[in-house]
Amino acid sequence: MASRSFVTSMGVTTSAVVRPNSAIYYGYTLRAGASGAVVTIYDNASAASGTILDVVTIAAGIVTGK
Secondary structure, eight states: OOOOOOOOOOOOSSOOOSOSSOOOOOOOEEEOOTTOEEEEEESSSSTTOSOEEEEEEEOTTOEEEO
16 A cells, blocks of 8 residues: 655645645645635646646635635
């Protein structure tokens, strides 16, 4: 069985790769800063490309998850 690892916390201001290799997508918890955010989650190892898995709009100061 392959080893498993999890992303536990990550700060992102523009775009970032969370996992650069294969992984199982279980969900997310997002927290918006003072101005809110729109977050797009892709299934590809390079930021802002691949198949879109989810798009989340978050109001300022809100925590949301799936």
